[in-house]
Every structure is written in C-alpha cells, then in structure tokens.
Amino acid sequence: MPIGETLSIGLIGLRAHIIQIQAFVSPGLPYFSIIGLPDASLSEARERVKSACQASGFKWPDTRVTVNMSPASLPKRGSSHDLAIAASVLSAANAIAPDCLANTLVLGELNLDGSVLPIHGLLPILLHARDRGIRSVIIPQANSDEASLVPDIEPIMVRHVGELIELMGGTARYRINTSAPQTADNVLDDMETIHPADMAEVVGQEHTKWALQVAAAGGHHILMVGPPGSGKTMLASRIPGIMCPLTEREQLEVASIRSLCGTLPQYGISDIPPFEAPHHTASNAAMVGGGSGIAMPGAITRAHRGVLFMDEAPEFSPRTLQTLREPLESGIIALSRAKGTVWYPARFQLVMAANPCLCGMAYGTGERCTCKEKERIRYFGRLSGPILDRIDIQVDVLPVQHIASQQSQSSLSTKTMRSAVISAREVAHDRYAAQGWSCNAQASGEWLRTNTSRKAVALLNQALSAGNLSLRGADRAMRLAWTLADLRGANSPEEDDVAQGIMMRTRVT
Missing domain, CATH: 3.30.230.10 (Ribosomal Protein S5; domain 2)
Structure with a gap:
C-alpha cells in the first residue's frame, strides 16, 4: 500500500x-x-x-x-x-x-x-x-x-x-x-459597516473632547473621572471615529484575530479601529486570554490596534488591572499553559472611566457626596499607582450646566477632530520613519530627551526633583508635549507644551 x-x-x-x-x-x-x-x-x-x-x-x-x-x-x-x-x-x-x-x-x-x-x-x-x-x-x-x-x-x-x-x-x-x-x-x-456616532452629538464637554483628540493624535492612554451621566461612556464609544483609519496591514492583523475568535463574519474587513468594552465583572482570563490547552485571545488582544474601554474602572478586580501593566508597555501578552506558551498582540489604546467616589458626587465642593473619607480613598485607591503612572492623560468630566441651542452646538465634530488627528499622526510618522514608530506614544525616552530643548527638559527635571513625576511619568509627559506640538503645527515642543503635558497627567480636582 x-x-x-x-x-x-x-x-x-x-x-x-x-x-x-x-x-x-x-x-x-x-x-x-x-x-x-x-x-x-x-x-x-x-x-x-x-x-x-x-x-x-x-x-x-x-x-x-x-x-x-x-x-x-x-x-x-x-x-x-x-x-x-x-x-x-x-x-x-x-x-x-x-x-x-x-x-x-x-x-x-x-x-x-x-x-x-x-x-x-x-x-x-x-x-x-x-x-x-x-x-x-x-x-x-x-x-x-x-x-x-x-x-x-x-x-x-x-x-x-x-x-x-x-x-x-x-x-x-x-x-x-x-x-x-x-x-x-x-x-x-454584504455587511453594513457600523460607524461610530458623531462627537458633535455629545452636549458640552469641550475640554474632554480636546483631551480625547490629544489622546488619539499621540496614541496616549486616558482616564476620565466624573459623576454619573456626565457623558464619559458616550465620549468613549465615539473615540474610534476620530482615530486614524487602519492601514491595509493593520486591517489584516485585526481581521486575523477576529478570524481566530470566529467573529470575522460579524465585523468583516474595515479600516475603523476595533472597540472592546468588557464589563467590570470580566474575569482575568476574559481580559488577557485563557482556556485549557492553548490559550485563546482575550479582550486586550481583540482591542489590538483599537480601543480598550474599561468603564467603572475601579470596580475591576485588582488582579485584572495589574495584568494590564505588561501589555501597556510591550504591546504583547504572553500566556503560558501546560501545553505551551502563546504570544498575542495587544497594542491597544486604554480608555478608562471612573466615578470620583462610590456615590459619584465627590466633585466640585463635594457637598452632595454621601461617602465617608475612608470610602472615597479606598474606592479610587483600587487604581494602583503603577497603573495610573501608565495613564498619560487624566481629565475631569464635570456635569453639563446647560443645554446648548442647535445654533451654538460644538464645533468639535468627529470629522473635524479626525482631520486634526490624521494630520498630527502623519507628522509623527514622518518624524519617526527611521525608528519604525508610528506615534509619539511609541517614541523612546532617550530619543525624546535628546531632541527636546534644554529649557523644556528643565521643567521636567523640576517636576522630578519635587517628586511630582516618576521617570516613566516624565517620559510620558514629554510624549504628550510632542503631541501638543504636532497638533499646533510646531516642529518641536516648547516650554508651554511640556508644562501642559505635566498638567494633563494629574487631575485638577
């Protein structure tokens, strides 16, 4: 035979x-x-x-x-x-x-x-x-x-x-x-591509929209903190619409992950970045991947080249939050099981939303808050220092005081914001072509320190000396400064850009 x-x-x-x-x-x-x-x-x-x-x-x-x-x-x-x-x-x-x-x-x-x-x-x-x-x-x-x-x-x-x-x-x-x-x-x-809703539909929150534009332009992680109903979830769901469209290579990367997960027929091929929003009760395996034998992808891999949105971030288990530390730095996740180790891509943009306290009213004067001081500290303390240190932008989302008329609606629409983001990304891509980086969030601290003016770096040294920034935080503030410079069409960041980058890393309230 x-x-x-x-x-x-x-x-x-x-x-x-x-x-x-x-x-x-x-x-x-x-x-x-x-x-x-x-x-x-x-x-x-x-x-x-x-x-x-x-x-x-x-x-x-x-x-x-x-x-x-x-x-x-x-x-x-x-x-x-x-x-x-x-x-x-x-x-x-x-x-x-x-x-x-x-x-x-x-x-x-x-x-x-x-x-x-x-x-x-x-x-x-x-x-x-x-x-x-x-x-x-x-x-x-x-x-x-x-x-x-x-x-x-x-x-x-x-x-x-x-x-x-x-x-x-x-x-x-x-x-x-x-x-x-x-x-x-x-x-x-035959699939109908689902496009994110327009940013102009969100009433007010101009400052938060601007912060999201900066985050999308530089690939920065962001944390939004505000009371219930202030628009955090609405804003987060619209972020893929202002991001750069995926390149052909990135589309194949995303489609390959969806093919492995069996969801490609549901999404099809699209240049819109993926958006994953796991519930805060999601297990560790659901977030990073798991299963018997060879581990399967989790939410952070499905969000590759897109957005991972964690609503009610302090409600996630501490173990789940800590597992984000490695992929936030390296862009990959290694999962070891008895039958072998697999590596999945996980280069996502993290967007977190949180209430200021358990009741959600600890903003402004805080007179409506019913939480005790220890409860407020314990609630927000679930977001550990190492995690917050990896968040480039922290922004307060305060309640809208009045509803604007149709004639005075926001000029920050998805189309306008996306155009600014694409222009800034193109500048960064050309600047980092030799290094192989695509945005400021990927730039190394060594390159940034070498190519930033001495006066601008001096501000970072002052913040380091005062203990307001870690060395990682200083590098991330410098990346923010380069993004701010790209958005306003400058060749390199000035002192004001660095100062603003430092401020954006810390909440005002």
Whole structure:
C-alpha cells in the first residue's frame, strides 16, 4: 500500500505551522490511530473521518489505518485537520491518486454525513501559506469569503468529501444536505459597516473632547473621572471615529484575530479601529486570554490596534488591572499553559472611566457626596499607582450646566477632530520613519530627551526633583508635549507644551 500525503496548517496563537499528514494502510486487525501529539478534539477526528468517508461511498479498509502528523513534537489541536486526514487516508487506500495532494493545503472540519464545515482562523493560516509559497488550497465552501481576502492564493471550495474525491479523479456516491446550516456566501461583502456616532452629538464637554483628540493624535492612554451621566461612556464609544483609519496591514492583523475568535463574519474587513468594552465583572482570563490547552485571545488582544474601554474602572478586580501593566508597555501578552506558551498582540489604546467616589458626587465642593473619607480613598485607591503612572492623560468630566441651542452646538465634530488627528499622526510618522514608530506614544525616552530643548527638559527635571513625576511619568509627559506640538503645527515642543503635558497627567480636582 502507498503512503498518502497532504498538508495542513496548525495555529499556536496566531503563529502558523506547516503540518505534514501521512496515512498508511497496513495489514492487521481493524484499527484507526492518529499519532503526533493530537489533543482530545483531534483524537475524536477518527470517528468523524471514518463516518464522512463512508458517507461518500468509500469502503473503509478492514485493516490497520495509521495517520501521522509531523512534526511530532508540535502539539496539534482543533478539528480543522479533519479534511486533510480524510484526504490522506483516501490517497493511501487508492480512492484518489496517491500523489495528487502532496503539495496541496487541505483544511476543513467534517460532519458525520461527509459535509465540510467552516473553520476558525482561516485568514492567518492562508497568509502563512502564501508566505511559504503554497498556492493550491482546498477549503470549505463556507469560508470562501474569508479566502478571497488573501491574494495570490488559488482556493478550491468543497462542500462534501465526495466533491474532494471527484476533484481528484476518483468516484464517489454522496448527497449534499442542503438544509444543513452553512455560512452564507458573500457575508463579508454584504455587511453594513457600523460607524461610530458623531462627537458633535455629545452636549458640552469641550475640554474632554480636546483631551480625547490629544489622546488619539499621540496614541496616549486616558482616564476620565466624573459623576454619573456626565457623558464619559458616550465620549468613549465615539473615540474610534476620530482615530486614524487602519492601514491595509493593520486591517489584516485585526481581521486575523477576529478570524481566530470566529467573529470575522460579524465585523468583516474595515479600516475603523476595533472597540472592546468588557464589563467590570470580566474575569482575568476574559481580559488577557485563557482556556485549557492553548490559550485563546482575550479582550486586550481583540482591542489590538483599537480601543480598550474599561468603564467603572475601579470596580475591576485588582488582579485584572495589574495584568494590564505588561501589555501597556510591550504591546504583547504572553500566556503560558501546560501545553505551551502563546504570544498575542495587544497594542491597544486604554480608555478608562471612573466615578470620583462610590456615590459619584465627590466633585466640585463635594457637598452632595454621601461617602465617608475612608470610602472615597479606598474606592479610587483600587487604581494602583503603577497603573495610573501608565495613564498619560487624566481629565475631569464635570456635569453639563446647560443645554446648548442647535445654533451654538460644538464645533468639535468627529470629522473635524479626525482631520486634526490624521494630520498630527502623519507628522509623527514622518518624524519617526527611521525608528519604525508610528506615534509619539511609541517614541523612546532617550530619543525624546535628546531632541527636546534644554529649557523644556528643565521643567521636567523640576517636576522630578519635587517628586511630582516618576521617570516613566516624565517620559510620558514629554510624549504628550510632542503631541501638543504636532497638533499646533510646531516642529518641536516648547516650554508651554511640556508644562501642559505635566498638567494633563494629574487631575485638577
């Protein structure tokens, strides 16, 4: 008997690995084994593959069938290898030509009736296949829209194992169940893109809007503190609308994460930055990622290249808040489990909102506040110093005193703010082209200190000497100063920009 061969690709996080699948039909008692470190869901593929092949008119061998997945040291997981395993067995049993799939990537989950089901994570898989020079791929028909996003790939779509047999020159007897649920074709093309609402719809809060514009222009993290009903959540939900549109490369990064999470059909491909708003009861695993075996992405990875909004920030558990420290600095999150460590991208812009106290009325004179002093300190103290030190901008969002008429509405609309943000980002991008940074928030402290005037740096030294800033805080204040200079069209920050950057790091009230 010949050895049937085909290719598949496995994902560990977002990192793809080529997997060679070989099947051998040998004499012996009837037994079907899969070797090569399969997980539980992959071990169950034995029953799915056997039933699906028989549903296509293939007589399963009454001997020993062995499938090897190499490299043997790499953990294999998921049901996306079902179709490749079936193809290798069919090839080994001469149901199709033995060498017809040796250099072909085969992906798909199988149902017991032989139908091919869509898989998650197809986009990063196909991007890796293209980079490795693989052009011929066989994928589920329901994943056709996702496959169309990757150029230079020649996808062959199948709905049933029987179709695969016929495409490879074999003979099959099968019936496609048209009533089975399938992902609709062209779902990505037919989706209606959801655009964030306009900033002009938020009554008042001009100072807060300006602070959000500065945050978007420089990629700075921001904390909004104010009583209930002052507009914090409304403002936060509109931030993606004023941010720079995603580049083609960034769109593929975001789409790959959504493909892995199975939400790509819901969002499609868009240049609007993602917006994630987990509830304050979210667990640590829901925020950073987790699960048994290989950890799956959490909210901070789904917010990659976009906004992570944490409403009622002091209500999040201290452990969850502390897990943000590493990704806020490095832009990646490492998750270690028994079966391996995965790295996910997590370069997000953090936006926090909080009440000033438990009752929310500790603003202004504080005469309406019913909280005790210890309760106020304990409530806001949940946001630890290391976390607040990583927040570039802290702004008070005070209640609106009167409703403006239609004629005197805010001039800070989403369109106006976005135009200013894009202009400032373009200036920063050109300035940091040699370093590979895209915004001021990514610039190193060494570069900033070298290229900022001595008078401006002297203000930071005074704040450091007085204990008002840490060294990290001084670097972040300097980044703010460069963003303020970019917004007003200056070549470099002046003393006023640095002073304002220092002030923006500390709340007035």
